[in-house]
Amino acid sequence: DxxxxxxxxxxxxxxxxxxxxxxxxxxxxxxxxxxxxxxxxxxxxxxxxxxxxxxxxxxxxxxxxxxxxxxxxxxxxxxxxxxxxxxxxxxxxxxxxxxxxxxxxxxxxxxxxxxxxxxxxxxxxxxxxxxxxxxxxxxxxxxxxxxxxxxxxxxxxxxxxxxxxxxxxxxxxxxxxxxxxxxxxxxxxxxxxxxxxxxxxxxxxxxxxxxxxxxxxxxxxxxxxxxxxxxxxxxxxxxxxxxxxxxxxxxxxxxxxxxxxxxxxxxxxxxxxxxxxxxxxxxxxxxQDARSLPLAIKDNTSYALGAWTIPGVSASAARAKDGKVYLSLVNTDPNKPVDVAVDVAGTKVNRAVGKVLTSAAMDAHNTFQDPQVIKPAAFAARAAGGKLSIKVPAKAVVVVALEE
The missing domain is CATH 3.20.20.80 (Glycosidases)
Incomplete structure (x- = not known):
């Protein structure tokens, strides 16, 4: 053999x-x-x-x-x-x-x-x-x-x-x-x-x-x-x-x-x-193959339960090969949405367009019988008064492109 x-x-x-x-x-x-x-x-x-x-x-x-x-x-x-x-x-x-x-x-x-x-x-x-x-x-x-x-x-x-x-x-x-x-x-x-x-x-x-x-x-x-x-x-x-x-x-x-x-x-x-x-x-x-950009979260919230306390929001930003700035956000709290104000130095952002991944259940999952229970959905946010505010749903991952 x-x-x-x-x-x-x-x-x-x-x-x-x-x-x-x-x-x-x-x-x-x-x-x-x-x-x-x-x-x-x-x-x-x-x-x-x-x-x-x-x-x-x-x-x-x-x-x-x-x-x-x-x-x-x-x-x-x-x-x-x-x-x-x-x-x-x-x-x-x-x-x-x-x-x-x-x-x-x-x-x-x-x-x-x-x-x-x-x-x-x-x-x-x-x-x-x-x-x-x-x-x-x-x-x-x-x-x-x-x-x-x-x-x-x-x-x-x-x-x-x-x-x-x-x-x-x-x-x-x-x-x-x-x-x-x-x-x-x-x-x-x-x-x-x-x-x-x-x-x-x-x-x-x-x-x-x-x-x-x-x-x-x-x-x-x-x-x-x-x-x-x-x-x-x-x-x-x-x-x-x-x-x-x-x-x-x-x-x-x-x-x-x-x-x-x-x-x-x-x-x-x-x-x-x-x-x-x-x-x-x-x-x-x-x-992938993007350039990581410095990012700071001012006055970040906390998510706490029992002996554990972790940051409420995690974020990353990068300039991609297509020239756009992409922002990713994670809301770790499974119960509450969070508002995130976005300020990118040197740019005037009018809106953010991308995808969100979330669900009602913490353990939402796909099966062979039901393979579409959880998948990304369209997501968008618009600036008001020169400021971009993104409401991130509870227990969610959001990735958006920032558009000027």
Missing amino acids: KRPSNVWGNHVEEINAVGTHEFFDLIDMLGADAYINGNVGTGSVQEMADWVQYMTADGGSPLARLRAQNGREKPFKVAFFGIGNELWGCGGNMKPEYYANLYSNYEHFLWAPEKSRPKMIASGGSGFDTAWTQVLSKELKGRTIGITVHQYTVPTGNWEVKGKDLGFKEGEWISTLANTLKMDQLVKDHVAVLDKNDPEKKIGLMIDEWGTWYDEAGAKSALFQQNSLRDALVAALNFHIFHEHAERVPMTTIAQMVNVLQAMVLTDKEKMVLTPTYYAFQMYVPF
Whole structure:
């Protein structure tokens, strides 16, 4: 069998129906850049080097000829290549000093034609642990463009009893948002290390696993969870944090895209559902390759419940490739709308036009039976007396273009 099945964690069978070629078929259809991760934990330098050569080499290589025999004559375009994953834990239980040496060994032998060589990324630490960032940013200068960090949002903060994906109370609404907002301090902690060890800013902080993680509610598949309006707000709040630190955070990738954790898409055989997280990503498309603009919220409201208090409004602004200024707003309060006065220096805004994502229920979600429960709706606001005021509904994400 050329595609032997494997048993992954939690005794889930991986049938290997999707391999290198199928992955790049998807990449080509989406028009995306490929970020491939190589196996350090149970693999070898030879295995990884062969794979990189198989993907990137042109016609003269035996592995390129094998790739052509398998249906792909032209090399695949691998934009980024990660050397290992979570080496501090499930990827190998290593110390950062050991991995730094191992990374250098692997990276040295990952040959690819100069015009198609991937940018190499090192696997960093977990959460607020900056030890890996400290060691790798010192030891791997010139060998990596980025160091990863993983941070998940757990409603309760307790990995043993994480919290529900649906049917949660307001207490788990606010705790989820409060815990996700901790991403800001996490980024600041890691960036402080990078600024010290890499003042030239050659190494970026890559947050390549983030998103919500709830208790599994059923037996559909490992790590399957539903996705509600709350998840859309989690996504938007993280986008704002990433925008604020764009100079040091050049890449982030949510985990995962389909059927696992905070997925954008849920599938069941031929059926497909777009989740609120999908719509959050869709609404924020203008922010891709845009220039982040400084923004301040004066006299911001607070949303409080029990022991938790968080900002009532989160916001981000950017000038996009189309020349327009885009503003995104999140109202974290599930009960009350909020009025936001907008003043953009150097411009006279007449109105704002865009989309809003909200619903009556905190856990509003789409299902295979009813896939249109929650989706973006048209949104607009007009200026009066030279001032633009936007009323953001309760528990909502708003993205608008500011028009002069």
